[in-house]
Amino acid sequence: MLDRIIKFFTSLRLTVVCLGFAVLLVFFGTLAQVNEGLYLAQARWFRSLIVWWGPEGASWHIPIFPGGYLIGGVLLLNLIAAHIKRFQLTWKKLGIHITHTGIILLLVGQLATDLLSHETQIHFSEGETKKYAESSRGNELVFMTDAATPGQDEVVSIPESLLQRGDEIRQEKLPFVVRVKEYYLNAELRQRGPVVDTGAPPATQGIGLQAVVTPVPETRDPEKRNLPSAVIELVGPQGSLGTWLVSTVLSEPQEFTLGDKTWRVVLRWERQYLPYTVQLLKTTHDVYAGTDIPKNFQSRIRIENPGKRENREVDIYMNSPLRYEGLTFYQYQMGRDEVDANRGSSTLQVVRNPSWLTPYVGCLMVGGGMMVQFLMHLVGFVSKRRTA
Numbered sequence: 001m002l003d004r005i006i007k008f009f010t011s012l013r014l015t016v017v018c019l020g021f022a023v024l025l026v027f028f029g030t031l032a033q034v035n036e037g038l039y040l041a042q043a044r045w046f047r048s049l050i051v052w053w054g055p056e057g058a059s060w061h062i063p064i065f066p067g068g069y070l071i072g073g074v075l076l077l078n079l080i081a082a083h084i085k086r087f088q089l090t091w092k093k094l095g096i097h098i099t100h101t102g103i104i105l106l107l108v109g110q111l112a113t114d115l116l117s118h119e120t121q122i123h124f125s126e127g128e129t130k131k132y133a134e135s136s137r138g139n140e141l142v143f144m145t146d147a148a149t150p151g152q153d154e155v156v157s158i159p160e161s162l163l164q165r166g167d168e169i170r171q172e173k174l175p176f177v178v179r180v181k182e183y184y185l186n187a188e189l190r191q192r193g194p195v196v197d198t199g200a201p202p203a204t205q206g207i208g209l210q211a212v213v214t215p216v217p218e219t220r221d222p223e224k225r226n227l228p229s230a231v232i233e234l235v236g237p238q239g240s241l242g243t244w245l246v247s248t249v250l251s252e253p254q255e256f257t258l259g260d261k262t263w264r265v266v267l268r269w270e271r272q273y274l275p276y277t278v279q280l281l282k283t284t285h286d287v288y289a290g291t292d293i294p295k296n297f298q299s300r301i302r303i304e305n306p307g308k309r310e311n312r313e314v315d316i317y318m319n320s321p322l323r324y325e326g327l328t329f330y331q332y333q334m335g336r337d338e339v340d341a342n343r344g345s346s347t348l349q350v351v352r353n354p355s356w357l358t359p360y361v362g363c364l365m366v367g368g369g370m371m372v373q374f375l376m377h378l379v380g381f382v383s384k385r386r387t388a
Contacts, residue, residue, distance in 0.1 A: 009081040018075040021066055028065065037220030039137065047114055069111075076107045095373025102365025109358025117353040120272050122329075125337040125345040129279040133350040135270035139228055139248055143174060144264045160270075163230050175258060179233040181243060186226040188214045189249045202231050206254040208245030230267060272350075276305035276325070281313065283344030285334045294318075297334045299346040316348065327352050 008014065029045035036044065045051055048067035054060055083100045087093075120133035141158040156173050164185075169178040182202070190212050192201065202208045208231070219226055229247035233240060236258050244254060246267035253264035284298035298317035303310065303324065316322050322329040333347035 006081070006085070009078055010085045011078075012082075014078045015075070015082070018071055018078060021071050022075070025065065025068060025071060029068075035220070038222040040220065072107055072111065076104065076111075079104055079107070092376065095369045095371070095376060098369030098372060099366050100369075102362045102367075102369060105358055105365060106362035109355050109362055112355035112358065113353055116355060117351065118272075119352075120350045121332065122278060122348045122350060123345070124278075124280045125340075125343045126280055126283060127343070129277050131277045132271045132273045133348075134268075135272070137225065138270040139267060140270045141178075141230070141232075141246060141267050142253075142265070144253065144266075145261050157270075160228065163228075163232075175261075176234045176236040176241065179235060180230060181233055182213075182231040184213065184215045184229045186216050186218050187229040187247065187249075188216055188227070189229065189247055190214070203243045203245040205242035205256065206244050207250060208243065211245055213245065213247075228267065232265075234265075275307055276303055276310075278303055278348075280346055283334060283346050284317075285344065294334075297331045297346075299331055299334075299348065301329075301348075326354070328356070 025045060029041055032041040032045055044067075045065075046068035049070045050063045051065040051067050052061040053064045054062065079100060083097075083104075087097070119136060121136050122130050122133045124130050139160040141160070141163060143156045143158075144153045146152075147154040154173075156171055158169055158171065158178065162169050163180050163183050166180045166183060169180070171178075192210050192212050197212055202211060202213050213229055213231075227248050229245065229249070231243055231245055233243045234256070235241065241256060241258065244256075244265060246254075246265060248267055248269065250266065251268075253266040255262055255264050257263070279302040280299060281302055282300040284296060284300075285294070286296040287293055288295050296317060298315055300313060300315050301322075302313050305311075305325075314322050316329055316331050318331055321331070328351045330349040330351065331346070332349040335345045335347075337343035337345050
């Protein structure tokens, strides 16, 4: 039995089957992006063990194809098992060993990138300073109150996934319970009309008294993002504090009082705080003459890091990112401030990827191994010709 298992995982047929499934996965996954959008298709086809299908709104799903993690995992196991079984410590096999190790490193590096990498963005206008980056997809429900240190806030963050479940949320730092009454993955908000809107408002407190929430379908456009909203009830020790409408459309927090503390609540883009500040000094937006084609997007920023006593200015532009403190800052978008059109605005893509070097090392090993093996065969062939 053990011999059959070893033979199965070390067979060349398994390698060919995995590569065939990988080609089909790329084909079907690329087609799925038309209807499902980039991020949903990536999660469903490439970042999964099994691709499931079912009618929209149905409670049942059936497996239709192996996912990217399953195909990649089996292929990785096949390469490692075959390499160990056929391993021969000789100079003649040196190039093959280097090539196989490079392929294995590429597969492991891609898995590490999917699991460990994290992308956020910094949006600011000229002269503005930011100490955090915001997620391009995730959101968080945040409660804030004045901290013991003057000028600072105590922040309690609740991930959006808990709002989606609709459960009762308890947090040890919150003196109240959060009950999710309604959750909308994507919604539009507008002000209530005195005659048109005769129904009850979505909430009993705050901005929800003058608002109307309209659910809209989930966006599949990679250039747009969903604008979720939720209706939550806050229950303190003395009873209910009312229901509140929170939404990423509402930028200003809503206040309420419990005991001797004033709390603020807001549903916003998920933030990743930095141990330093980034200030946008100047933006440069050049296009080719007579066209709207970008020629140069460039942001000049100042980084102030008190922990390292560092204060320096850096230029970030297309194909020239900044690597700093484990993060990579790319120039992503350029525009004008929404309030003051005379001020330029910029968006930096902030990427944390601990395994960013593995693709380069893997490709070098694959290319170097093939070159070594080719040269060894070439030298052997020339030597035999001379002897003859």
